Amino acid sequence: MKYTFRILRFDPLKAESPYFQDFIYETEETKTTLEALMDIRNEQDCSLAFRYSCREAICGSCGMVINGRFELACRTMIDSLKSSVIVIEPLPNLEIQKDLVVDMEPFFETVRKIQPYVFPEGEVLDKGYRIEDKEMERIFQYINCILCGCCYSACPVASRDERYLGPAALAKLYRFVRDPRDKRPFSEWSKVNTEGGVWGCDTVFKCNEVCPKDVRPADGIEALRRKLVLEKTKRLFRLKR
Amino acid sequence: MEDYAASSMELAPRDIVARAIQTEIDNGNGFESQYVHLDLRHLGERKIKKRLPGIREISINFAGLDPIDTPLPIQPAQHYSMGGIDVDIHCASRVEGFYAAGECACVSTHGANRLGGNSLLETVVFGKIAGEEAAHWVKGSSGLKDEEKHLLDAALEVKKKIEERQKREAGEKVHRLLSRLKLIMSDQVGLFRNKKDLAQALEMIGELRQDYQRVFISGKCLRFSQELVNIIEFESMLDLAEVITLGALNREETRGSHYRLDFKERNDKDWLKHTLVALKDGKPQISYKEVQITKYEPKARQY
Numbered sequence: 386m387k388y389t390f391r392i393l394r395f396d397p398l399k400a401e402s403p404y405f406q407d408f409i410y411e412t413e414e415t416k417t418t419l420e421a422l423m424d425i426r427n428e429q430d431c432s433l434a435f436r437y438s439c440r441e442a443i444c445g446s447c448g449m450v451i452n453g454r455f456e457l458a459c460r461t462m463i464d465s466l467k468s469s470v471i472v473i474e475p476l477p478n479l480e481i482q483k484d485l486v487v488d489m490e491p492f493f494e495t496v497r498k499i500q501p502y503v504f505p506e507g508e509v510l511d512k513g514y515r516i517e518d519k520e521m522e523r524i525f526q527y528i529n530c531i532l533c534g535c536c537y538s539a540c541p542v543a544s545r546d547e548r549y550l551g552p553a554a555l556a557k558l559y560r561f562v563r564d565p566r567d568k569r570p571f572s573e574w575s576k577v578n579t580e581g582g583v584w585g586c587d588t589v590f591k592c593n594e595v596c597p598k599d600v601r602p603a604d605g606i607e608a609l610r611r612k613l614v615l616e617k618t619k620r621l622f623r624l625k626r
Numbered sequence: 627m628e629d630y631a632a633s634s635m636e637l638a639p640r641d642i643v644a645r646a647i648q649t650e651i652d653n654g655n656g657f658e659s660q661y662v663h664l665d666l667r668h669l670g671e672r673k674i675k676k677r678l679p680g681i682r683e684i685s686i687n688f689a690g691l692d693p694i695d696t697p698l699p700i701q702p703a704q705h706y707s708m709g710g711i712d713v714d715i716h717c718a719s720r721v722e723g724f725y726a727a728g729e730c731a732c733v734s735t736h737g738a739n740r741l742g743g744n745s746l747l748e749t750v751v752f753g754k755i756a757g758e759e760a761a762h763w764v765k766g767s768s769g770l771k772d773e774e775k776h777l778l779d780a781a782l783e784v785k786k787k788i789e790e791r792q793k794r795e796a797g798e799k800v801h802r803l804l805s806r807l808k809l810i811m812s813d814q815v816g817l818f819r820n821k822k823d824l825a826q827a828l829e830m831i832g833e834l835r836q837d838y839q840r841v842f843i844s845g846k847c848l849r850f851s852q853e854l855v856n857i858i859e860f861e862s863m864l865d866l867a868e869v870i871t872l873g874a875l876n877r878e879e880t881r882g883s884h885y886r887l888d889f890k891e892r893n894d895k896d897w898l899k900h901t902l903v904a905l906k907d908g909k910p911q912i913s914y915k916e917v918q919i920t921k922y923e924p925k926a927r928q929y
Contacts (some may be wrong), residue, residue, distance in 0.1 A: 396849070398849070417688075424851075426852065427799070427801040430845065431799075431843070431844045431845030431851070431852075431853040432845030432846065432851065433845075434849070434851070434852070438632065439686060441688070442683070442684070442687055443680075460687040460688065462688075462690070465690075482849075482850065483847075483849055483850045484850075486850050547870045614798035
């Protein structure tokens, strides 16, 4: 099969605008988009820049837009695209550092902000902190997040409002708040009771649509909203009594 | 698997399962002479979805097959490096202030065949120890003699090499060298080893080292250059490939995943010891370290 890879090229250090460059790529084998990109880089242009690491859809490094769809390049078979022209662009709404490499720092910062680790309570247990199967099943969906940034990049709110924490971070926060081992105080996690937090979401569900791991981050945002309202109400009644 | 590990079957240690698969393929019993099938269908949809969601996802993404309905094509591949930088129980190497943990290190918990799941031990236990010990060392140390000068000299040397390779108009491309090294290591230093292949592999690694001297950077922009990363990494890969091959050639016995067709038995009398390799005058030099046996005596592996 003969393919045309139309790849967005850009080097912000050069006085040039982003442009598409065509690479002709021929292969008889079943290849992933990442393998094709690596072959193109090796054989045609060693300066072509893109990120990758695990090659098995667990590290989240190779998120990009392939023929208009947010995808991980490593798990997208080129024959599955059913097109001889394959257009590849970097994740939108993040600064391009070079070609398909974007600055992920604003995204990682949102994840750091929600303190993505368990807040245990009391003495450290020798046996470790146990969790029941059924509790685990409730948060499993959110644990699948591999921080590829696709949802953040696709989110219309995150793209216009830099205060907004975005889908991945909020869904991750819900994952911890819902975890029975996590005892973070309400005063801590209720900081997302703002327009930059859970109320920023426009519920257009772009995140659910693009997530390559079926995390459905918007489910987490909605659940967090409900939990927030519930906790607020509880506190209100406690206060009155 | 009945012929290979009658009581453990598919749950036998991975070195045994890997050799069994390759033996069947080599004997002409594989599909398309390349792979065998792993059949998970008897587990049923519920169990596969609950217990093996990751495996299922990989199968669907990469092979386009759902293990609930279809057997999976499988073949052996390199997965984990046993052995590594020789460190003690505090993750300290012989170089003062240099700590290592994880797959690059060898605390000697795995022996010649790491058991499934035991890589967690590296991250959870020894990752923590290495971090704590290194921090402890930094706080308690007044620093090494001329440490800044040594670091600077080393950095300048790397910089000089990069500049030289960038100036070249032609030469070897690193990805071609890398492909050659991969083939040597899987074909001749892989699942089944013998003296002839290993000795030849050593020579071929030597040739690669010669060719590597002529490596050049073809992309002129070094920002986010994977080519540059590969070039720097490749030099270390050559060293490691040589050490692994040398150790395998030298160890005339079979132990764990090190399987010698010309020495099929384990030989505790001569080889119950660690092989250590250090660089001396630019050449790798072999020495040995005794195995510390505590609670469990070594015994024959029966599965």
